[in-house]
Amino acid sequence: MIRMITIVLIFILFPLQLPAQEQKLLEVLPEYRYSIGLPENDAWVQPDFDDSDWAVKRQGDFPFDEWQGAGVFRFTLKFETMDSTISAISLAITARGALDVYLNGKKIGALGTPGDAVNERLPERFHQLMTFSVDKLDRELPLTLAIRYTNHGLRTAEWKNFAPIFYFSTGTAEKLHQKRLKFVRGITANQMALLSICLAFALLHFLMYLFYRELISNLFYALVTLFAALNIYAELQLHLTTGFPEHFLTMQIAHFSFIFFALGLLLFIYSINYFRIPRQFYGFAILGSGIAIWLWWRPLAEGNIHFWFLLIVILEVLRTFIATRNSEKPLQGGWIIALGAGGLILAAVLQIAISTGLLPRLWEFSSFPAPYYGMLILMISMSIVLARYFATLNKDLSVQLVAVKELSEKNLAQERQARKEAIERERLEAENERKTRELEQARQLQLSMLPKTVPDHPHWDIEVYMETATEVGGDYYDFYLDKDGTLTVTVGDATGHGLQAGIMVAATKSLYNALLRNDGITDIFRQTSAALKAMGLKGMFMASTIAKFAEKEMRVSAAGMPFTLVYEAATNSVKPVQLKAMPLGNFPNFPYKEESVTFNRGDVFVFMSDGLPEMFNNADEMLGENPIEKLLQEIGDSDAKSIISALVKLGNDWANGRPQDDDVTLLVMKAK
Numbered sequence: 218m219i220r221m222i223t224i225v226l227i228f229i230l231f232p233l234q235l236p237a238q239e240q241k242l243l244e245v246l247p248e249y250r251y252s253i254g255l256p257e258n259d260a261w262v263q264p265d266f267d268d269s270d271w272a273v274k275r276q277g278d279f280p281f282d283e284w285q286g287a288g289v290f291r292f293t294l295k296f297e298t299m300d301s302t303i304s305a306i307s308l309a310i311t312a313r314g315a316l317d318v319y320l321n322g323k324k325i326g327a328l329g330t331p332g333d334a335v336n337e338r339l340p341e342r343f344h345q346l347m348t349f350s351v352d353k354l355d356r357e358l359p360l361t362l363a364i365r366y367t368n369h370g371l372r373t374a375e376w377k378n379f380a381p382i383f384y385f386s387t388g389t390a391e392k393l394h395q396k397r398l399k400f401v402r403g404i405t406a407n408q409m410a411l412l413s414i415c416l417a418f419a420l421l422h423f424l425m426y427l428f429y430r431e432l433i434s435n436l437f438y439a440l441v442t443l444f445a446a447l448n449i450y451a452e453l454q455l456h457l458t459t460g461f462p463e464h465f466l467t468m469q470i471a472h473f474s475f476i477f478f479a480l481g482l483l484l485f486i487y488s489i490n491y492f493r494i495p496r497q498f499y500g501f502a503i504l505g506s507g508i509a510i511w512l513w514w515r516p517l518a519e520g521n522i523h524f525w526f527l528l529i530v531i532l533e534v535l536r537t538f539i540a541t542r543n544s545e546k547p548l549q550g551g552w553i554i555a556l557g558a559g560g561l562i563l564a565a566v567l568q569i570a571i572s573t574g575l576l577p578r579l580w581e582f583s584s585f586p587a588p589y590y591g592m593l594i595l596m597i598s599m600s601i602v603l604a605r606y607f608a609t610l611n612k613d614l615s616v617q618l619v620a621v622k623e624l625s626e627k628n629l630a631q632e633r634q635a636r637k638e639a640i641e642r643e644r645l646e647a648e649n650e651r652k653t654r655e656l657e658q659a660r661q662l663q664l665s666m667l668p669k670t671v672p673d674h675p676h677w678d679i680e681v682y683m684e685t686a687t688e689v690g691g692d693y694y695d696f697y698l699d700k701d702g703t704l705t706v707t708v709g710d711a712t713g714h715g716l717q718a719g720i721m722v723a724a725t726k727s728l729y730n731a732l733l734r735n736d737g738i739t740d741i742f743r744q745t746s747a748a749l750k751a752m753g754l755k756g757m758f759m760a761s762t763i764a765k766f767a768e769k770e771m772r773v774s775a776a777g778m779p780f781t782l783v784y785e786a787a788t789n790s791v792k793p794v795q796l797k798a799m800p801l802g803n804f805p806n807f808p809y810k811e812e813s814v815t816f817n818r819g820d821v822f823v824f825m826s827d828g829l830p831e832m833f834n835n836a837d838e839m840l841g842e843n844p845i846e847k848l849l850q851e852i853g854d855s856d857a858k859s860i861i862s863a864l865v866k867l868g869n870d871w872a873n874g875r876p877q878d879d880d881v882t883l884l885v886m887k888a889k
Contacts, residue, residue: 262319264361292362313367334369408453415446448474545797557598564591568618678887680857691718696733709761710826738774739809749802758800784853786819814870828881841846857885
């Protein structure tokens, strides 16, 4: 990078070196006289012609405002120190128009054929080398250089820059030729060198964009550099053009590429400072395109409008950096671009100062355009910022790679642990799935043990409600109808709930299917308890209530179940049937008791597990038996379904959203 910058600085500074002072043979005095229009005769070319009434100007101060397309000029030349062996002097003239040149009344050369708008013939070349003899001239006397000049053919648009502009250079033909050759070589060398640098930058960043398209700033930079290369080529080529069509086309290309270089620069700056191109860019684009079109048709228009447009763009660039200095988008190193923009501003101001005459020209033949030196400085600063971004990106990646390397073993250990946990999780999931299937099978088994429908008995209105706390509950109910018309009802509650409770329910149902046809309820309890005890289900018991309904009489016995509630319709009262005893499977010879209850039409019997009276609310308070008795007394005259609904609502209101802790089973029978 340092070597590249050194080479660039050499090419930048080389053209700005003023030519070494050479010994002059003939000097053109700074003041000259001119007259607008063409005289009727050629008396004005003679040295003794009285031109005192002509206007006086200094070299470089041409009559732009007065020029009408034709005029004559008289310059005074005097000899300086001169080698007596030199017998001829050459005069190099560069002018935009047709002219005849006279020295002391003698015509020594011409560019085209000056005349009126009809007879004028413009030259094919701008430059002409005219040689005249000095052996007959008095070297001690001043010489008069008279020029007839016309350019009607170039004034169709009234462009003031087509006023007469002369560049003189005197010396021997060999010296002028060498001087011209040196100038052309210097222009060409700088043109090729700067063009190569710009194209190299453009290709480099275009390839960077192709390989990393997320950073579109590289593409915009490549476009900016291409327009800069085109402008540099055209600006320098202007010093080498020799004909009017080629000169005008080159000037058009220079203006066009300069405007779009400025627009590309603005687009690049927006791309590194904003996530989206802001709307004001389209305003600059419309303005710049309008200026480019106008300058294409008027390439010699005054005002340096393209330089002023560039200054406006630079100011917008600086404003953008200030406005986005605290945002997240800008690339680091915006101050580098700001320095490059400052260099471009200085170069543009220098060119405007030279073009307007505030500073002297740096070259003998023409002023040397300074803005593209600023372009190169700006492009280098932009490239440095993009390169800095990639270097920072690579540095961050290197740091991350080191961090990854340091954490690789830890990550591998974590992966192994994660794999182990995943295997364990899969095993647990498989186990859970197996248990879920078993629970579902147990649930289906439990449901299969419950009656599919409630018996449709002519003397009873029967309704049942069951809500388990888990997938497989421990509550149980069933109906048996004997041949003599006796209806046996059983309600049970196994210890706990879940799979083991389901097993206890299944075993109890099997025993009841074999024993319930016996007449004695207490005998059924003792035989069932002995059988369950013999099964060895440790810690598992079965609470149960069995009631046998015959005509006008119910016989009931309980083994560890809540009391049975009896609602007497005649007295509108509730009577609990309390039979305290141990659950089945505990003590096979426990002395269970049996009680008889007569009933009448409208009486209601409520059998339940302990899930409802032992239901808790959010304050850990238990519902108890009294609220149930009170509610039954209030709604005892309702049908069985309504009674069930009221009891369920009582429990839900009491729990107030708290999940139930135990299975709830309710069986209501109302005498018809």
